[in-house]
Structures are given as structure tokens and as C-alpha cells.
Amino acid sequence: MKKYNVAVVGATGMVGRTIREVLEKSNIAVDNIYFFSSARSAGTEITFRDKKYIIEELTKSSFDRPINMAFFSAGGDISKEYVPLAVEKGITVIDNSSAFRMDPEIPLVVPEVNKEDIKKNKGIIANPNCSTIQAVVALKPLDDKYNIKRIVYSTYQSVSGAGHQGTDELENSLKGMAPSKFPYSIAENCIPHIDNFLENGYTKEEMKMVDETRKIFNKPELKITATCVRVPIMRSHSESINVEFEKDFELEDVFELFRNAPGIILEDDVKSNTYPLAGRAKDTDYTYVGRIRRDFSLDSGLNMWVVADNIRKGAATNAVQIGQELIKIWENEDAI
Numbered sequence: 001m002k003k004y005n006v007a008v009v010g011a012t013g014m015v016g017r018t019i020r021e022v023l024e025k026s027n028i029a030v031d032n033i034y035f036f037s038s039a040r041s042a043g044t045e046i047t048f049r050d051k052k053y054i055i056e057e058l059t060k061s062s063f064d065r066p067i068n069m070a071f072f073s074a075g076g077d078i079s080k081e082y083v084p085l086a087v088e089k090g091i092t093v094i095d096n097s098s099a100f101r102m103d104p105e106i107p108l109v110v111p112e113v114n115k116e117d118i119k120k121n122k123g124i125i126a127n128p129n130c131s132t133i134q135a136v137v138a139l140k141p142l143d144d145k146y147n148i149k150r151i152v153y154s155t156y157q158s159v160s161g162a163g164h165q166g167t168d169e170l171e172n173s174l175k176g177m178a179p180s181k182f183p184y185s186i187a188e189n190c191i192p193h194i195d196n197f198l199e200n201g202y203t204k205e206e207m208k209m210v211d212e213t214r215k216i217f218n219k220p221e222l223k224i225t226a227t228c229v230r231v232p233i234m235r236s237h238s239e240s241i242n243v244e245f246e247k248d249f250e251l252e253d254v255f256e257l258f259r260n261a262p263g264i265i266l267e268d269d270v271k272s273n274t275y276p277l278a279g280r281a282k283d284t285d286y287t288y289v290g291r292i293r294r295d296f297s298l299d300s301g302l303n304m305w306v307v308a309d310n311i312r313k314g315a316a317t318n319a320v321q322i323g324q325e326l327i328k329i330w331e332n333e334d335a336i
Helices: 014-025 076-088 111-120 130-146 159-174 204-217 251-260 312-335
Strands: 004-009 030-037 045-048 051-054 069-072 092-095 124-126 148-157 223-230 237-245 264-266 287-295 301-308
Touching: 004 014, 004 076, 014 030, 014 045, 014 069, 014 159, 014 312, 030 045, 030 051, 069 076, 069 312, 076 092, 092 312, 111 130, 111 204, 111 312, 130 148, 130 204, 130 237, 130 251, 130 264, 130 287, 130 301, 130 312, 148 204, 159 223, 204 223, 251 264, 251 287, 301 312
Parallel strands: 004 030, 004 069, 069 092, 092 124, 148 223, 264 287
Antiparallel strands: 045 051, 148 237, 237 301, 287 301
């Protein structure tokens, strides 16, 4: 089995730590692995596959060594500065920031949806926004069969989507402390405000879902609207998704699609109160779909409830899955 040299940039952050965990349990054969962080965390000892490693400070010479693949999860500014340096050294980067997502030359990938786009990479593959990832996993089998005409997203996003500052804020808010990360106390609140507001009245988070969905499905004119809400939950995003199709459908056929779709677990039995829950999705790698029902206000409309762990499938797991698919491409090319 061929082994690969791997790097993780932002290895001590919330997503970076989870990338380490998912990568450790993955089938990626690692020869050498390097962990990079800011100067503040450099020098920390960690364990990966029963070996001890020292986290290094990220510098402009960090990639002056043989590395095949690098996972970046240190924010957009770091990615903009350091990803081009890695690519210059022949490293393929899987970037978790928003820095390159909407670049038309860079594939934006969710393996269950558009893994074929990985082949188009020129050294960078972008990992989509967490709320987009779980949505498109659920929408893919529907679009393939019924051709999606319009999407209405309403999201209920956990505080971990804002990193350590978000989770700390929820804990502090529950103690009665004043907010610092969010504009209002998140305790006992739902805040319809994620990221900055734009001139069109939407937030950046909402427009990310619109723009990224269009790019992933290669449907630049697809009609989409979104409202993104921060809720007082530590982990896992929940989404109410309303879809209008070009074609009519039978509800049982929709259930069957989800039973057979990759990466999806169907949880839909209202008689036993079975439907996706954020608490059950936590620490798992699947997208959970339920509350599936016809939208009677449309000729071909459907409602569903979609839940996933935003740190795992919404970030780290999706990145590692991209890495696994990339290796398949490399090894197939090697075989030729």
C-alpha cells in the first residue's frame, strides 16, 4: 500500500482537532504527518496513531519538505497567505476556509454530490460551508430524479459554528454574562444573524448557502433563498428545507431514495416520534433526514428536516473524505 505525507494546518483549533481525529481513524495510509498551528500552540505534544508529534509553528518554510496533501483549517486570512506557498511546492490543499470557495477555477466539493469535480483541481480543493454540506447531501438524490426548481433554506445553527468563541459564549450566557461574540445573549434566544449583513439584507452566511449550492450543483440560475439562525445548542446544525421540483413525485419514492443515498440516514416515523435530532447527530459523520412531507401549497413541493454534526460532516469529515477520493484518483493514475 502506498503511503502519503500529510499536513494539518490549524491543528489545534476546533475543526483542526477533529480533522486529526477523523484522519486517524480513516483508511488514509500516512507515512509522515506534520501538524502546524500559531506560535501560541506550537510546541504542544499530541498523539496520532500511537506516535508522538510536536506541533510546529506555521511559517513560510513549513512546506519545504515532501508533503502530498495538506488540510487547512486556520481561517481565510491564513489560507490566502499560505495555501499558494503550499501549492507552489506541489502540495494538494484541501481548504476549509471561505477563501477559495467561490473561485470558478477551484472545485467546491462534497463527495456524495460532486466528487468528480476533484479531478479538476489545480492544487486546491475547497471544502464548503458547514450548513451547505449537509443540505446538498440531502438534496442530491432529489435533484437527480426530480430536477430541483427552487429551494427555501431555514437553518438552526449551533454555537460551535462560531468556533471556541461560540461555545464559550453559550456557557457564559447561561451564567448570565454579557455577550461578546454574538450581538445578543444566546442563552434562551434564537438570533437571526450569522456573519455580517450585506446590502441586500441577507447575511454572508445566507448568501454562502445560495452561492455554494448553485456552484456545487452547477446550476448558476437555481432559485434559492435562505434564513440562517443561531440557536443555543453546542453542536450540530438543523435545517428546514423546502424544495420545489420540475417533476412530480410519489412520497414513497422519495423515502426510498433516501434509504439508498450515500451518507444519509433516514429517520422518519412520526408515530414513534422518530426524526433527526441535533443531540443524536453529534459526533457522527452522517446527514440525517426526516419529517418528509409533501408541500400542499405547490404542485411539486416537498418539506424535510436535515441534521448533521457541523464540525464533523460539516467540516472535518467532509475534508478527509475529499482526501480519500483524491488518493483514489492518484492511485488510479499511478496504475495507468
